[in-house]
Amino acid sequence: MNLTLMFICFFSFLVLSVPIALVLASTTAIYLHFVTKTSLSSLIQQLFNGLDNFVLIAVPLFILAGNIMGEGKIADRLVAIMNLLAGRVTGGLAIASVLSCVFFAAISGSSPATVIAIGSIMMPALIKHGYGEKFSIGLLTSAGSLGILIPPSIPMILYALVMNVSVAEIFLAGFLPGFFIGGCLILYSYLVSRANGWRFDFAYTPGSAKKIIKEGVWALFLPFLVLGGIYGGVFTPTEAAAVSVIYAILVERFIYKELTFSRILEIAKNSAVLSGCLLFILSCAMTFVWLLTIEQIPQKLATFIISHVRERWLFLLAVNILFLIIGCLMDIVTAVIVISPILVETLRIFNIDPVHFGIVMIINIECGFLTPPFGLNLFVSMAIMKKSLVEISRMVMPFLILFILCLLVLTYIPKISLLLPEILMRK
Secondary structure (H helix, E strand, C coil), X not given: CHHHHHHHHHHHHHHCCCCHHHHHHHHHHHHHHHHHCCCCHHHHHHHHHCCCCHHHHHHHHHHHHHHHHHHCCHHHHHHHHHHHHHCCCCCHHXXXXXXXXXXXXXXXXXXXXXXXXXXXXXXXXXXXXXXXXXXXXHHHHHHHHHHHCCXXXXXXXXXXXXXXXXXXXXXXXXXXXXXXXXXXXXXXXXXXXXXHCCCCCCCCCHHHHHHHHHHHHHHXXXXXXXXXXXXXXXXXXXXXXXXXXXXXXXXXXXHCCCCCHHHHHHHHHHHHHHHHHHHHHHHHHHHHHHHHHHCCXXXXXXXXXXXXXXXXXXXXXXXXXXXXXXXXXXXXXXXHHHHHHHCHHHHHHHCCCHHHHHHHHHHHHHHHHCCCCCCHHHHHHHHHHCCCHHHHHHHHHHHHHHHXXXXXXHHHCCHHHHHHHHHHCCC
16 A cells, blocks of 8 residues: 555656656655655755765766867867768768767767767768768767767766666676667668668868878877776776866867857856756655665565566566666656666576666667657757657657667677676676
8 A cells, every 4th residue: 555655646746747856756755754654854864865975976077078078179070080980981971970979979978968969060961961861860869879878978877876886897888788789870871871872982181181180189089088097097987077077178178279268167057057957856766766775665576576577588678678668758867767776686686787787777778868758869859950859750760679679689698798897897
């Protein structure tokens, strides 16, 4: 009966379109007051405890770094270098688009930021050079989601926090899956381009190529600085976030000279607002997870699942289907933050590595960014290309199917995710 009240409150607030943070906080407050008779002052304490973690400082810093690079010219320099490398082969402009998303993902940590920075440049360019509009918009909207799989990644940091796993480990685990999905997108782009005869020969003189490389090296160096510093033991992931902000400001202001200090201040204000919203949602989610934990919901759920699902592969399939459905109904990042800790006991029983499970969850978030009506990447592409949600959703559909196929491969071959952590951190 007590759990029934909790879930009635939760889904009633959702149906009424209450913001997700207030859904979580209100459900927790009602349950504490009417069921446990606990003072609501404990709710305030838990809201504070949910953010009392040094790792969380990295979240607003990575958001700020990504926004600075998105507003500046780092993305332009990356695109120019990728076009230099791949522009002359069949489907070269599409391949360069994917490569640009991969590299920008490694410096932004944000999927929507990647779509904005690379998509606003490459979508019009692809269409201008004869690539189909549906293909071009669908490709960039989808490839932009690599921003949360290739580290550094804001959702990875949040998952590591709620699941009590190493940020460095889950960052490492994202590399090979990110390159795998990026490789699948490149292969698909090549095959479609070859079938349609899409090709554009970029003519570069030695002088122009040298200039592109010289200007772009600053953009290419950032992921090596940040990630090399983390795994080289020079600084922590949180300190790496601060380094990325400082580097982005120095490059954009003093080398590329594209952003004024007043513009950087405006970007910082907007980043602070976004960070505040995200961290408040996280705080409310952590409070709700605390309530579920003290009520022993993870143990009860594990007992229920084991009594009905006895095969590991079937459990993983069911979880993927659940999150793909949830991604169509609510904010998928919040869903992962709330639901993943509930499954901790079940993961232990099925002997599923939480780092591997984290990668599976991140790919589910990617799919959620591509499914209406809450897919963030869809809204970004709508703003860039002035298309309706229905039109963008149709363009993305072939790529969403490709992502789901990649999700299944990475779900059932955990070695792809765990290879680097096992070699470098679990010796």
